[in-house]
Amino acid sequence: MKKLITLFLCALCGLSPAAPVKLIFDTDMGNDVDDMMALAMIHNLQKRGACELLAVTITKDHPQAAAFVDAVNTLYGYPDTPIGVVRDGAAKEAGKFNLLADEKNSDGSLRYPHDLKSGADAPEAVELIKRVLAAQPDGSVVIAQVGFFTNLSRLLDSPGGKELIAKKVKFLSIMAGAFQTVQWDTRHLEYNVKLDVPAAQKLAKEWPTPVVWSGYEIGVAAAFPHVVIEEDLNYIPHHPLKEAYYLYNPPPHDRPTWDPTAVLYAVLPERGYFDLSPPGNVTVENDSATLFRAGKGGKGKHRFLVMSAEQTARVREAIVQLSVEPPATKK
Numbered sequence: 001m002k003k004l005i006t007l008f009l010c011a012l013c014g015l016s017p018a019a020p021v022k023l024i025f026d027t028d029m030g031n032d033v034d035d036m037m038a039l040a041m042i043h044n045l046q047k048r049g050a051c052e053l054l055a056v057t058i059t060k061d062h063p064q065a066a067a068f069v070d071a072v073n074t075l076y077g078y079p080d081t082p083i084g085v086v087r088d089g090a091a092k093e094a095g096k097f098n099l100l101a102d103e104k105n106s107d108g109s110l111r112y113p114h115d116l117k118s119g120a121d122a123p124e125a126v127e128l129i130k131r132v133l134a135a136q137p138d139g140s141v142v143i144a145q146v147g148f149f150t151n152l153s154r155l156l157d158s159p160g161g162k163e164l165i166a167k168k169v170k171f172l173s174i175m176a177g178a179f180q181t182v183q184w185d186t187r188h189l190e191y192n193v194k195l196d197v198p199a200a201q202k203l204a205k206e207w208p209t210p211v212v213w214s215g216y217e218i219g220v221a222a223a224f225p226h227v228v229i230e231e232d233l234n235y236i237p238h239h240p241l242k243e244a245y246y247l248y249n250p251p252p253h254d255r256p257t258w259d260p261t262a263v264l265y266a267v268l269p270e271r272g273y274f275d276l277s278p279p280g281n282v283t284v285e286n287d288s289a290t291l292f293r294a295g296k297g298g299k300g301k302h303r304f305l306v307m308s309a310e311q312t313a314r315v316r317e318a319i320v321q322l323s324v325e326p327p328a329t330k331k
Helices: 002-012 034-047 063-075 098-102 125-134 150-157 161-168 197-206 216-221 226-231 240-248 258-267 309-324
Strands: 021-027 051-058 083-085 141-145 169-175 211-214 280-284 290-294 302-306
Touching: 021 034, 021 125, 021 258, 034 051, 034 063, 034 240, 034 258, 034 309, 051 063, 051 125, 063 083, 063 098, 063 240, 083 125, 098 240, 125 150, 125 161, 141 150, 141 258, 150 161, 150 197, 161 169, 169 258, 197 280, 211 258, 216 258, 226 240, 258 309, 280 302
Parallel strands: 021 051, 021 141, 051 083, 141 169, 169 211, 211 302
Antiparallel strands: 280 290
16 A cells, blocks of 8 residues: 555656655755755655655855754654765855754753754765765766855865766756846856855866756746745644744745755756756856856757746746655654
């Protein structure tokens, strides 16, 4: 019966019982609530057998970021997911909602139980990524980067790092940049790029596998309805997505789904949620602008996501449903 239910859910959501995508999630958890949405999505996709989260690596250099990630992983039933952290990163300030990792119940117990209390106790991100990649089959790993470029740029610079990427990584899905007009601005400077421009420039130039960019305009178009946050997460007394949303920027506002779009493509690239630009190459300029040029003869390792109106509606609904589904540990 359990197998039949799983197959039914897969059919309902457009998933197949194929081998799960081996995923590394690189995030600046705490700088925006869409990172929390993306992590919830990953765990619910993992529960359905669509992906296997190999590790979470963090580009926000604050100790609460790793603790909050561990709390979310634990809530969703994956407490042993490896977590790696950046050292000497670009963003050191406390996040608006990572403090939830330290919240206590009236009896003094943690509101969100977890055992990693600080990023100081976590391994360094690049070394963790290298260990994880080395243990996987060739060409099998997808990386979703939804924060700064620091960790993956340093991975390129590490001994044997570029060769390991070329051997083990299938493709890289990035939330960064802007490739279409944003509120009449044809040169929008996107936050994830601005925070570490040299790292972004290095990755755009040197990353050896295909790269798919989810630009700023994609997440804005598929904004998350605030009514879902207000009304659909009350199945447990405290939900980290709802509490993080309120702490970051209280409703009513529809939050852009920047990071979830990169995750959705990373795990389900062939489900028709997005179209892709022609192959080409992205250049990161000194002011952090991202310039795409289509390659001659269809050549180039970079593409960016494109959505029709119909696809936008599908993407929004997929992100909503995958974000608000109850954790496996809560019946």
